[in-house]
Amino acid sequence: MRLDINSINEEPITREESIKASTWGLDTHEVEFTGEINLCCEFRKIDKEILVKVSVSSLRKIRCSRCLQFTTKDLTQDFYLSYDKSKLGQFLEVDDRIREEMLLEWPMKPLCKDDCKGICPGCGKNLNLEKCTCKK
Ligand SMILES: [Zn+2]
Ligand SMILES: [Zn+2]
Numbered sequence: 001m002r003l004d005i006n007s008i009n010e011e012p013i014t015r016e017e018s019i020k021a022s023t024w025g026l027d028t029h030e031v032e033f034t035g036e037i038n039l040c041c042e043f044r045k046i047d048k049e050i051l052v053k054v055s056v057s058s059l060r061k062i063r064c065s066r067c068l069q070f071t072t073k074d075l076t077q078d079f080y081l082s083y084d085k086s087k088l089g090q091f092l093e094v095d096d097r098i099r100e101e102m103l104l105e106w107p108m109k110p111l112c113k114d115d116c117k118g119i120c121p122g123c124g125k126n127l128n129l130e131k132c133t134c135k136k
Contacts, residue, residue: 001039003092005050005085012044012053021058024099031106032061034072041094045085052081054098065109066118067126077105 001017021033035058042053057076064071081097117127122134 001041001094001098003043003094004090005088005092006090008043008045008050008092010045012042014040014042016040019095024095026099026102030063030065030110032070033058034061035059037102039098043092048085050083050085050088050092052083052094054079054081054094054101056098056102058102062110062112064112064116066111066116067128068119069112069126069128071112077102079105 001015003015007013017039018036019039021035021037024033024037026033037056037058040055044051055076055078057074059072059074061070061072063069079101081094081101083092112128119125120127120132120134123132125132
């Protein structure tokens, strides 16, 4: 998302954009972004700064760290970015920083659900789907 900085004033303005997830190359071994990344950004000038309130939502196929199954989640992240106006040219380009934030906020051990039972170390069964007869 790119904005002419002269169009940003004290009065907040909102811009929305959908980006094809594959163009941002965010996929890792554990996470696959599917569909679109939806950005909603509110820009405003505060003194010598430009403050951007970002809300980004995306569908992600994640691999659960306990049971190793993939599940699809619709996740929304909200955060602020700020830019020093004197260091910008004519245009403000926010994509890079948003992409960074999305990577930083990703939990190290994602779960398909909070009470995921995981995989039995004895027989390898997915305990969410079936019971096993191993002794504890
Ligand atoms: Zn799981
Ligand atoms: Zn078992």
